[in-house]
Amino acid sequence: MKGYRKYFGKKIVWFLITFFFAVLLNFILPRLMPGDPVAGITSRAVRGLSDTSAVQQIYDNYAKLFGTNKPMPVQFVTYFKNALTGDFGLSFGQYPREVSDIIYSSIGWTLALQLPAIIVGWLLGNVLGALAAYIRKGFDKILMPISLFASSIPAFGLGVILLVVFATKLKIAPIAGGYGYDLIPNFSWGFIKSVIAHYQLPFWSIVLISIGGQAIGMRSMSIYELNADYVKYSRFLGIKDKKIVGYVFRNAMLPQVTGLALSLGTMVGGALVAEIIFSYPGLGSTILGAVTSSDYPLLSAATLIITMMVLVATFAIDIIYGFIDPRVKASQFD
Amino acid sequence: MKNTFRQVFHSPKFVVGFIIFGMILMTLWVYPLLNPGNPLQMLGLGSFFEPGTYVSIYDAVDTTPATMKLPNADEKRIARMLSDQDRVSMLEWLTAAGISEEEIDLNNTDKLLNQWEANYDPSIKPKGMTMAQRNYYKRLNNNLESALNTNEVVISTEDQETGALTQEKVITDTDYVNTKDVANVKFLPLGTDNFGRDMLKELVSATGTSILIGLIAGLIATFIGLSLGLLAGYLGGVVDDIIMFITNIFTVIPSFVLLILISYSISQSQRGATTVAIVIGVTSWVWTTRSVRSQVISLRNRDHVNLSKLSGHSLLHIILIDILPYIASYVVMALILQISTAILAEASLSMIGLGPETTRIPTLGLMMNWAMLYSAHLNGSWWAYFPVLLMIALISFSLNLMNTGLDQVFNPTLRD
Secondary structure, rough: OOHHHHHHHHHHHHHHHHHHHHHHHHHHHHOOOOOHHHHHHHHHHHOOOHHHHOOOOOOEHHHHHOOOOHHHHHHHHHHHHHOOOOOOOOOOOOOOOEHHHHHHHHHHHHHHHHHHHHHHHHHHHHHHHHHHHHHHOOOOOOOHHHHHHOOOOHHHHHHHHHHHHHHOOOOOOOOOOOOOOOOOOOOOHHHHHHHHHHHHHHHHHHHHHHHHHHHHHHHHHHHHOOOOHHHHHHHHOOHHHHHHHHHHHHHHHHHHHHHHHHHHHHHHHHEEEEEEEEOOOOOOHHHHHHHHHOOHHHHHHHHHHHHHHHHHHHHHHHHHHHOOOHHHHHHHHO | OHHHHHOOOOOOOHHHHHHHHHHHHHHHHHHHHHHOOOOOOEEEOOOOOOOEEEHHHHHHHHHOOOOOOOOOHHHHHHHOOOOOHHHHHHHHHHHOEEEEEEOOOOHHHHHHHHHHHHHOOOOOOOOOOHHHHHHHHHHHHHHHHHHOOEEEOEEEEEEEOOOEEEEEEEEEEEEEHHHHHHOOOOOOOEEOOOOOOHHHHHHHHHOOOOOHHHHHHHHHHHHHHHHHHHHHHHHHHHHHHHHHHHHHHHHHHHHHHHHHHHHHOOOOOHHHHHHHHHHHHHHHHHHHHHHHHHHHHHHHHHHHHHHHHHOOOOOOHHHHHHHHHHHHHHHHHHHHHHHHHHHHHHHHHOOOOOOOOOOOOHHHHHHHHHHHOOOOOOOOHHHHHHHHHHHHHHHHHHHHHHHHHHHHOOOOOOOO
């Protein structure tokens, strides 16, 4: 158990440190910008407003919200404490709704969409990549350029194309939203059916995009492993091809697991923009709404939540990795 | 060096990518020469004009007509006039009149018209048909008849004072005009966008800006990543610990989030294309640092590096002369990848409304954003978003292809 404890202990410490820095960055970045950030954010909020007293009032409101009159460390402690309790203040765009309430209503959609999509895309990509490396001729020649081209299309681009083909041309999928606009969220059969229908296009656009990149990575990894000395030695010993492929796949898989942890942030970013295309009621659309309505508290909370989600997912992958990595396993028996 | 170049240009993947990218660059250079002018000039008063040639009707009136008798001119004229809705309505009448649906072909205008003439009778009142519907059919029939009995069109001018009309010209159905004789003809290969701008011209200009953004961001990211990676890898110890600490933190925190936060905090007037490029560059150096560091660590204890150290060469000398050339191929590949990632990052950022705040130059992301804001994808204006998407995909495809080609040249194990 000692090896695991050491590995997990290290990972937990890292998780806490990154967590702290994520909150710190979320807090400090807007304040680091040249000039008065409150003035900048105010000017965005009051675009088209000519009443100076109203502008001043909005400025004071922001200043109070950010607590810019207090020293920085004090501000940070308050911010950190509030963030931990989930208190992000009131939304400007959807006043008097609380930011935490808006986030709470959209986070489920994002999780339910992105988590399965990224996992399915990753799995499919890896299987295809390994196949491409193993079969090589022909299959590899066709699959490789296709995946390369597919991974070149931005996630939102594929979203638009799927939307146009399946929703506006063929009319077999709904155009926008997470459920029919005439429905109220409840646990009825009709509502669930509508949710599933709205789920398809965003789901597949994220899956298709992540397949390409993963397949390319897995292919290179597998080819590298297939040329390794242990494979040649196993062939020399007369071990069956099927068994060797099993070894190769497992060894090529390990870096892919780490790769998933490392590229999660990028994938989530792409998927958030894809959400916007489908007006999916998740965090992506929340961010778009926050930007267009100059709702700074909401934007800041949404980015913090996304960072947290990526952090937790990365941490979970690290823990899983600990169980499947033979090196961590081997340290058990020392 | 020469040998490396020859090897690189023998890789089919690299060559294909290079040619595509080169062609894009050529277009950026040649097209503005052929079609100069401000890409953001609003030509159309209205949004999303379809691609095609626009001929001035006003100017066409003044030309001398050439008389031609084209074989199916009438049929084409009526086919153009009949909308899909009209055809379906005609089908409804004909089926009500007792013709089976198999006999009716909606796309064969000639046959449809013959059936219509044979079966339509305004005095019949089919069951369940309202007065308004019957009137609609009457109007439709009148339109068809007038289209068939080709009347001449009279062009007349209005007297400013009396308001009296004087006949100037008579246009018959056999009059044609050569587009060369019309003073004002505008060819819009990709139509116009929601602001009525020439899409193709805008696209070419936007591609240039986006590639420039990618280049600036890529150079910044590669420079930061390379410097940090070299320092961390070569010096090791505390410097390595500190740099890796920062790198690990920024690996996990999504760069997209940082991009949003920084872009939002920069006031709008300051957020030009260059600023966005710098912000993207500053947030995407992490990968380069990691890989450069690990490669430098494997080089650090090579004999030639130790020899250089013993000879008393400075740190800068060792890094530049003894280490950098060995990782140069990797750095070039990283740069190419950074450029394509940065172009995508700009597009994503623009999609959520945090792109370059500019009214002077378009970028691919902004064009995409405009098309989406004005629902081009819902109203069927494919020309407003599809060429933009294709351009983004082509740029990153060509860059990725070059990268894979280079990878296969420098990592022999990956070769086919």
